[in-house]
Amino acid sequence: MTAKTLSKENFKKFAENLVKSERTIGVKAKETKYEFGNINNADEIVMDYDVTLRSPRTFFQPPKEKLFDFKLGANTEIKPNIEADPFVLLGIHSYDLKALNQMDIIWDENNADQHYKARRNAATVIALEPTQASEWSFWGSMDSSTVDKGYDLLLTDIGNKYYVEVGTEKGANLLSKYASAEDATNDDNTARDKVRSELPNLCKADRKVKCDTDGITASMKNSYNNAIWEKLAEKCYSCGSCNLVCPTCYCFDVKDTIELDLATGQRTRKWDGCLLEPFAKVAGDENFRENRADRFRHRILRKTVYVADKLNGELACVGCGRCSSTCLPDITDPVKILNELCS
Amino acid sequence: MSKPKIAFFDFAGCEGDQLTVVNLEEALLDVLEHVEIVSFREAMKEHSDDYDIAFIEGSCTRVADEARLKDIRKNAKIVVAIGACATSGGINALKNIRPLETVRKEVYGENWKDYDTYRARGIGEVIDVDYKVYGCPMTQSEFVKVVKSLLTGTQPDIPNYPMCVDCKQAGNVCVFEKGQTCVGPITRAGCDACCVTEGATCWGCRGLVNDPNVDAHKEVLEKYNLSVDELTKRMATYFTNELPKG
Numbered sequence: 001m002t003a004k005t006l007s008k009e010n011f012k013k014f015a016e017n018l019v020k021s022e023r024t025i026g027v028k029a030k031e032t033k034y035e036f037g038n039i040n041n042a043d044e045i046v047m048d049y050d051v052t053l054r055s056p057r058t059f060f061q062p063p064k065e066k067l068f069d070f071k072l073g074a075n076t077e078i079k080p081n082i083e084a085d086p087f088v089l090l091g092i093h094s095y096d097l098k099a100l101n102q103m104d105i106i107w108d109e110n111n112a113d114q115h116y117k118a119r120r121n122a123a124t125v126i127a128l129e130p131t132q133a134s135e136w137s138f139w140g141s142m143d144s145s146t147v148d149k150g151y152d153l154l155l156t157d158i159g160n161k162y163y164v165e166v167g168t169e170k171g172a173n174l175l176s177k178y179a180s181a182e183d184a185t186n187d188d189n190t191a192r193d194k195v196r197s198e199l200p201n202l203c204k205a206d207r208k209v210k211c212d213t214d215g216i217t218a219s220m221k222n223s224y225n226n227a228i229w230e231k232l233a234e235k236c237y238s239c240g241s242c243n244l245v246c247p248t249c250y251c252f253d254v255k256d257t258i259e260l261d262l263a264t265g266q267r268t269r270k271w272d273g274c275l276l277e278p279f280a281k282v283a284g285d286e287n288f289r290e291n292r293a294d295r296f297r298h299r300i301l302r303k304t305v306y307v308a309d310k311l312n313g314e315l316a317c318v319g320c321g322r323c324s325s326t327c328l329p330d331i332t333d334p335v336k337i338l339n340e341l342c343s
Numbered sequence: 344m345s346k347p348k349i350a351f352f353d354f355a356g357c358e359g360d361q362l363t364v365v366n367l368e369e370a371l372l373d374v375l376e377h378v379e380i381v382s383f384r385e386a387m388k389e390h391s392d393d394y395d396i397a398f399i400e401g402s403c404t405r406v407a408d409e410a411r412l413k414d415i416r417k418n419a420k421i422v423v424a425i426g427a428c429a430t431s432g433g434i435n436a437l438k439n440i441r442p443l444e445t446v447r448k449e450v451y452g453e454n455w456k457d458y459d460t461y462r463a464r465g466i467g468e469v470i471d472v473d474y475k476v477y478g479c480p481m482t483q484s485e486f487v488k489v490v491k492s493l494l495t496g497t498q499p500d501i502p503n504y505p506m507c508v509d510c511k512q513a514g515n516v517c518v519f520e521k522g523q524t525c526v527g528p529i530t531r532a533g534c535d536a537c538c539v540t541e542g543a544t545c546w547g548c549r550g551l552v553n554d555p556n557v558d559a560h561k562e563v564l565e566k567y568n569l570s571v572d573e574l575t576k577r578m579a580t581y582f583t584n585e586l587p588k589g
Contacts, residue, residue: 030517054514064514071392235559237505237528246510255500258491260373271512276504277554326511328519328528339432 003184003192004164004175007154009068011162014179015042018088021178021337022124024219025059026090027052039090047091047157050134051320054091055247060119060306061107063269067115067254071264081266085120088174091128094199095137095318097143097151099123099247102311104150106250109310124170124327127151129195133202138335139199141209144318156192163192210340213315219342220304224297228340233293235329236275242299242332243273246317251279274298279317300337347494348380349460350394354401354408355435355463359480360383360426361400367483374487377494396421402428402463404434409469416470423489424465424472427479427581431585434479435463436583464584474499479581480550482534483577502532503553506545509536518544524567526577530553547581557587 006014019042026039027046035050036056037115061126071077092100107116129146130139139145146155152171156163164181166172176179184192211219243249253272254290258265272279275295289295317334324333348396351361363534367374374513377471380452381559390578397419403412427433438446439462447455473495485501492499502508506527511534518525527536527545529553551557557578566573578586 030514033516035514053516054511055467058514082465091388110460235556235562237507237556237559238554239505239507239528241507244508257488258485258495259489260370260376262377262494273504273506274548276508278503279553326517328517 002172003189004137004181005161005167005184005188006179006181007161008165009158010180012042013173015045016088017178018042018090018174023087024090025087028106036089036092038228039056047128048065048131049091050132051093051137051322052096052324053322054245055320055322056089057094057100057103057247057250059089059123060086060100060103061250061252061271062249063116064087064268067269069264069266069268070256072258072265078116082115082118083213084115084122085205086122087126087172088124088126090126091155092125092137093130093144093157094129094147095130095139095320096146096247097125097127098144098318099316099318101147101150102307102314102316105311106307122281124174125151126153126167126171126174127198129156130202131156133155133204133207134321135204135324136207136208136326136333137203137319138209138321141205141207141213141318141335142315142317142319144215144320145199145202145276146196154197158188158195161188163195180329207232207321207335209319209338209342211338216304216315216342217308217313220301223341224301226339226341228264229293229297231298232331232337233291235293236296237329238272238275238277238295240275240293241326241328243275244271245322245326247318247322248271248303274302284319296331299332304338346377346379347396348381348391348394349378349386349396349398350380350419351398352382352400353384353427354399354412354466355404356401356426356433357427358400358430360476360486363480363483364398367481367487370483370487374490377488392418393481394419396423398425398525399429399466400425401470402464403466403469404435404460406459412418412466412490416431419439421493422466423474423493424467424477424525425486426481427477428463428465429547429551430475430477431465431581432463432581432584433465433548436479437579438463440579443536465541468584475501477501477531477549478534485533500575504530504532505552506530506534506536506539508532509534509580510539512536513540515539519563519567523550524563524569524577526560526580526582528563529557529560529582542559543549546577549581551582551585 024039027043027049033286066081069079107113151167154165251272252269254269256267302318381394397415426429451458489499490518509532524545526547530547
């Protein structure tokens with residue numbers, strides 16, 4: 001892998017060229033927050049954001065997508081629908097990329113999901129090491145400040161320039177096509193290492209998971225009958241906000257809808273969330289997780305035990321803090337829960 | 344197979360839901376491919392009591408309404424309540440939180456005794472209702488969804504989770520982050536959070552979600568400095584008949 005640098009001025013030109021020639025999705029302001037969205041003008045791009053409202057999963061698993069069109073009748077027809085126009089994802093933070101890397105494994109399991117894979121292949125990922133942390137961020141405690149894979153280019157702000165690690169040939173081509181980058185010097189390498197080593201400290205001091213991440217899964221396995229779930233869930237809306245903003249939540253619901261001609265229709269899937277009451281409801285009105293507390297516990301155990309099992313033990317919480325910030329009754333914060341259960 | 348006959352009826356309400364049907368425009372023509380409308384005062388002058396499906400808008404506010412509702416129930420195989428007034432009493436139910444005599448005097452003046460009116464209620468409190476299309480007014484897409492379900496003999500997929508889902512899917516900034524409050528966390532989703540998406544807040548016109556965590560929401564609203572009076576008003580707008588008593 002090679003390393004380059006881009007002066008801030010050259011980065012701006014790079015961004016302008018990108019926006020002109022490629023479908024570019026980057027971070028921009030949304031009211032008082034930030035969001036990923038289509039960039040039409042390089043001036044919209046925000047590189048020193050703390051966190052975005054939703055995770056970039058929106059671009060790999062859209063909130064709602066059509067899987068196929070169908071036609072009923074004697075000669076049933078099915079026409080698959082895969083929307084995967086090439087795009088550049090600019091400015092995805094390390095913790096979100098770590099989540100995306102996990103999703104690559106999840107969506108590749110068993111029957112690999114063609115919709116997800118097509119979009120993942122259509123993406124050129126320009127990752128960015130964070131320069132800001134939100135008041136809820138705790139990625140510093142979750143081994144998520146940096147990533148070593150999943151990007152085509154990885155940017156680190158080292159002051160007056162970006163250190164650019166080239167991860168793939170696709171990244172190298174993009175860089176040579178749209179930017180005038182220079183080879184990284186030893187000083188640049190040192191500067192990048194220094195910035196990297198200090199990244200975890202961007203998260204606030206009170207946003208630390210105090211236990212060793214390696215021990216979390218074992219502790220959480222023992223917490224199944226802990227009273228904490230009932231206690232916290234008393235205030236739970238079952239609104240699923242924590243699910244829907246999470247970069248490692250990927251559950252979906254599949255529906256068939258028919259047009260008014262009663263002959264043609266679509267199969268669609270949309271985001272679902274294990275906190276929602278109907279999530280585990282099946283035919284006959286049986287609900288496997290009828291109580292709020294059961295659903296509340298399930299999400300935390302997914303992140304720390306069940307999904308972690310699918311990821312060779314890697315925790316499926318990357319510390320972005322989105323669930324903590326979105327939960328109005330303030331019950332869902334993994335930092336508080338882990339510190340209480342794993343100490 | 345002959346087309347099912349459908350009829351629309353209105354009780355106390357603004358007729359906004361029937362207007363929503365008329366506003367279907369081209370989709371209405373598609374609907375008419377499959378059904379025969381035999382009564383629809385908002386859109387035609389003909390009337391017949393021979394119908395299979397009755398769509399009822401508005402709330403029951405008078406003793407006289409009860410008999411009419413029971414007649415419709417007797418005639419129809421399927422009864423669908425459309426809109427907030429029919430499903431829960433809607434904003435008409437606001438009168439229920441004040442003494443009835445005060446309300447009647449305020450509206451009808453010195454002749455108030457001539458106008459027989461009582462507690463506003465959703466029609467489900469008077470007759471059995473098979474399906475409900477929520478909202479104030481109901482959304483076109485949900486109405487069409489229910490019609491298609493009736494035509495295909497399937498259960499319509501009406502959400503039973505809070506509005507926060509729709510807001511998150513839409514990518515909205517939470518109104519609480521903007522120093523405002525809403526009742527979305529206890530309101531049934533299904534409108535794509537249209538009000539919040541357009542910059543307003545959620546007033547709960549789709550009614551309470553099943554098993555709403557009202558106590559948790561009261562606590563949150565207090566935390567966000569809503570006075571008890573404001574909180575009561577906010578909750579009463581659409582939830583008067585649905586809120587747990589006490």
